[in-house]
Amino acid sequence: xxxxxxxxxxxxxxxxxxxxxxxxxxxxxxxxxxxxxxxxxxxxxxxxxxxxxxxxxxxxxxxxxxxxxxxxxxxxxxxxxxxxxxxxxxxxxxxxxxxxxxxxxxxxxxxxxxxxxxxxxxxxxxxxxxxxxxxxxxxxxxxxxxxxxxxxxxxxxxxxxxxxxxxxxxxxxxxxxxxxxxxxxxxxxxxxxxxxxxxxxxxxxxxxxxxxxxxxxxxxxx
Amino acid sequence: xxxxxxxxxxxxxxxxxxxxxxxxxxxxxxxxxxxxxxxxxxxxxxxxxxxxxxxxxxxxxxxxxxxxxxxxxxxxxxxxxxxxxxxxxxxxxxxxxxxxxxxxxxxxxxxxxxxxxxxxxxxxxxxxxxxxxxxxxxxxxxxxxxxxxxxxxxxxxxxxxxxxxxxxxxxxxxxxxxxxxxxxxxxxxxxxxxxxxxxxxxxxxxxxxxxxxxxxxxxxxxxxxxxxxxxxxxxxxxxxxxxxx
Amino acid sequence: xxxxxxxxxxxxxxxxxxxxxxxxxxxxxxxxxxxxxxxxxxxxxxxxxxxxxxxxxxxxxxxxxxxxxxxxxxxxxxxxxxxxxxxxxxxxxxxxxxxxxxxxxxxxxxxxxxxxxxxxxxxxxxxxxxxxxxxxxxxxxxxxxxxxxxxxxxxxxxxxxxxxxxxxxxxxxxxxxxxxxxxxxxxxxxxxxxxxxxxxxxxxxxxxxxxxxxxxxxxxxxxxxxxxxxxxxxxxxx
Numbered sequence: 001x002x003x004x005x006x007x008x009x010x011x012x013x014x015x016x017x018x019x020x021x022x023x024x025x026x027x028x029x030x031x032x033x034x035x036x037x038x039x040x041x042x043x044x045x046x047x048x049x050x051x052x053x054x055x056x057x058x059x060x061x062x063x064x065x066x067x068x069x070x071x072x073x074x075x076x077x078x079x080x081x082x083x084x085x086x087x088x089x090x091x092x093x094x095x096x097x098x099x100x101x102x103x104x105x106x107x108x109x110x111x112x113x114x115x116x117x118x119x120x121x122x123x124x125x126x127x128x129x130x131x132x133x134x135x136x137x138x139x140x141x142x143x144x145x146x147x148x149x150x151x152x153x154x155x156x157x158x159x160x161x162x163x164x165x166x167x168x169x170x171x172x173x174x175x176x177x178x179x180x181x182x183x184x185x186x187x188x189x190x191x192x193x194x195x196x197x198x199x200x201x202x203x204x205x206x207x208x209x210x211x212x213x214x215x216x217x218x219x220x221x222x
Numbered sequence: 223x224x225x226x227x228x229x230x231x232x233x234x235x236x237x238x239x240x241x242x243x244x245x246x247x248x249x250x251x252x253x254x255x256x257x258x259x260x261x262x263x264x265x266x267x268x269x270x271x272x273x274x275x276x277x278x279x280x281x282x283x284x285x286x287x288x289x290x291x292x293x294x295x296x297x298x299x300x301x302x303x304x305x306x307x308x309x310x311x312x313x314x315x316x317x318x319x320x321x322x323x324x325x326x327x328x329x330x331x332x333x334x335x336x337x338x339x340x341x342x343x344x345x346x347x348x349x350x351x352x353x354x355x356x357x358x359x360x361x362x363x364x365x366x367x368x369x370x371x372x373x374x375x376x377x378x379x380x381x382x383x384x385x386x387x388x389x390x391x392x393x394x395x396x397x398x399x400x401x402x403x404x405x406x407x408x409x410x411x412x413x414x415x416x417x418x419x420x421x422x423x424x425x426x427x428x429x430x431x432x433x434x435x436x437x438x439x440x441x442x443x444x445x446x447x448x449x450x451x452x453x454x455x456x457x458x459x460x461x462x463x464x465x466x467x
Numbered sequence: 468x469x470x471x472x473x474x475x476x477x478x479x480x481x482x483x484x485x486x487x488x489x490x491x492x493x494x495x496x497x498x499x500x501x502x503x504x505x506x507x508x509x510x511x512x513x514x515x516x517x518x519x520x521x522x523x524x525x526x527x528x529x530x531x532x533x534x535x536x537x538x539x540x541x542x543x544x545x546x547x548x549x550x551x552x553x554x555x556x557x558x559x560x561x562x563x564x565x566x567x568x569x570x571x572x573x574x575x576x577x578x579x580x581x582x583x584x585x586x587x588x589x590x591x592x593x594x595x596x597x598x599x600x601x602x603x604x605x606x607x608x609x610x611x612x613x614x615x616x617x618x619x620x621x622x623x624x625x626x627x628x629x630x631x632x633x634x635x636x637x638x639x640x641x642x643x644x645x646x647x648x649x650x651x652x653x654x655x656x657x658x659x660x661x662x663x664x665x666x667x668x669x670x671x672x673x674x675x676x677x678x679x680x681x682x683x684x685x686x687x688x689x690x691x692x693x694x695x696x697x698x699x700x701x702x703x704x705x
């Protein structure tokens with residue numbers, strides 16, 4: 001196994017083992033979506049209209065909740081120091097850890113979204129597109145979260161600070177993710193332009209975010 | 223009860239009871255399903271889909287009943303400090319979550335022909351969803367705390383808080399629901415139910431209850447064995463210390 | 468940028484050849500890129516605007532060891548982290564000879580710091596296997612690495628069950644799981660019992676015999692012959 005693959009496999013295994021981290025994220029997603037109708041009322045037409053937005057916002061919160069896992073544990077127990085003396089350049093290290101976060105957070109959340117869509121009366125034929133937008137958009141979510149996680153490494157109240165730093169950066173993802181789905185349901189226009197924008201944002205984040213995260217890691221390790 | 227406090231005796235008892243219980247479940251479930259599918263008449267309004275009730279309603283009963291078991295076990299943990307109480311509570315939570323999930327899915331499937339959509343924020347289903355969330359919280363708390371003693375006490379406190387909250391949740395959800403829409407469509411397990419439907423329902427209820435007891439005993443056995451493995455591993459580490467490793 | 472200082476040749480000594488304790492089983496000396504020499508020239512360290520040390524130089528030939536001593540807060544850990552590439556040099560140069568030209572110093576170093584870098588939900592064996600894979604080492608060395616500090620019987624147990632001393636030994640086993648020519652040990656004997664300290668001591672000597680370099684910060688007297696010693700927290704030390 002190459003070092004990069006070894007690191008990826010290890011991070012995914014840790015997410016499975018450490019206190020059911022994946023399960024908690026999925027549970028959080030379910031809770032956030034499930035309590036919203038109590039505030040809005042059970043009107044199915046209203047819920048269907050706002051479903052894409054609610055599903056996306058809840059997904060961002062759930063992904064953010066687990067974002068400090070990307071670097072925090074490795075920083076606390078000294079693993080990050082040894083990782084840094086390894087053969088991988090720091091940006092690649094950050095990229096692999098972001099990828100592991102995507103595999104253990106973005107992918108399960110995207111796969112769960114249709115079930116929650118049922119709760120919100122999202123039309124069945126919108127489900128494939130919903131999942132597709134989430135698969136396209138969640139890489140950006142994980143890779144940008146890694147920037148926040150590395151910036152807040154070892155700080156007090158890092159979780160809240162992380163949310164404050166990163167949520168504004170999610171605005172474009174949210175806009176294009178939600179409008180792809182609602183364009184498909186109510187229009188106007190084709191869902192393709194926002195979908196392609198979303199994909200572009202993800203691809204750019206995959207390339208650029210690890211550079212920022214690596215720079216932040218370097219300062220955090222001093 | 224004193225004899226059951228000894229885990230080894232408990233394990234022996236489980237071994238003795240399991241085959242009989244399994245046979246009982248096969249008989250009850252066979253009879254219940256036969257009655258439900260072939261004997262009981264179709265509903266004059268809902269037609270054949272009413273048969274989903276024979277799975278949905280017992281699952282919902284067990285979903286509630288299982289939380290009651292957990293709450294009683296929580297009292298056992300916190301007040302009587304019974305050694306098997308937190309094992310019982312921990313083993314019951316995933317089973318209860320499964321029954322709740324079955325109730326939610328069957329309720330949703332049942333609702334589809336009536337409502338034209340898989341989910342409506344109906345008072346009963348919504349309360350069931352909140353119950354499911356409570357179960358998830360309990361399971362997550364157990365997963366998050368490594369030390370079994372602390373995990374058991376923390377989960378017991380959460381279970382009691384949840385048990386006290388369930389009636390309040392149920393009441394508020396009902397109120398919320400009637401505020402927004404008139405009376406619920408689902409009234410099959412109300413007092414107006416036809417006696418021809420009741421017999422198969424109760425047989426299925428008994429079958430599900432027996433199934434719960436069986437699963438619960440097996441899960442408790444698994445949990446006891448898991449703790450023994452952990453204890454053995456700990457002694458292995460201590461022996462390694464003595465051996466100078 | 469390879470560089471080599473010849474100004475303190477007088478301090479060079481042959482590699483320590485003292486025999487390990489007979490009752491201690493030790494892993495065979497690892498293959499490593501021989502003839503690695505490490506030199507620091509006029510390096511300085513600043514933390515929080517304060518200069519911890521400056522003008523610090525040393526020159527380590529293959530098989531030589533450097534002892535770093537000094538009071539708490541003098542910068543021992545910082546110096547080790549600088550050599551491991553975790554902390555930038557405020558001034559000066561750090562260079563190696565004998566390695567491929569483009570190998571960074573940090574990749575020649577095995578750093579065992581205060582923290583053990585152990586995942587408690589992994590087994591002892593999994594922890595070591597990961598480091599061997601990630602640090603691109605030969606996985607056939609794993610049984611030896613486990614045996615080096617007597618962790619073989621614990622290989623399948625979760626690392627979370629280990630005592631503080633056992634965790635420290637697991638961290639030190641990394642030296643064998645992923646052998647590298649330069650060992651950077653920050654208070655390696657913390658939490659270790661006497662027998663284990665002797666094992667560690669012998670392991671360092673073996674490493675030096677095989678042509679490795681060790682830079683150690685410790686308060687416990689070791690039998691290892693340190694060819695050089697740096698005392699931090701004093702004016703212009705070496």
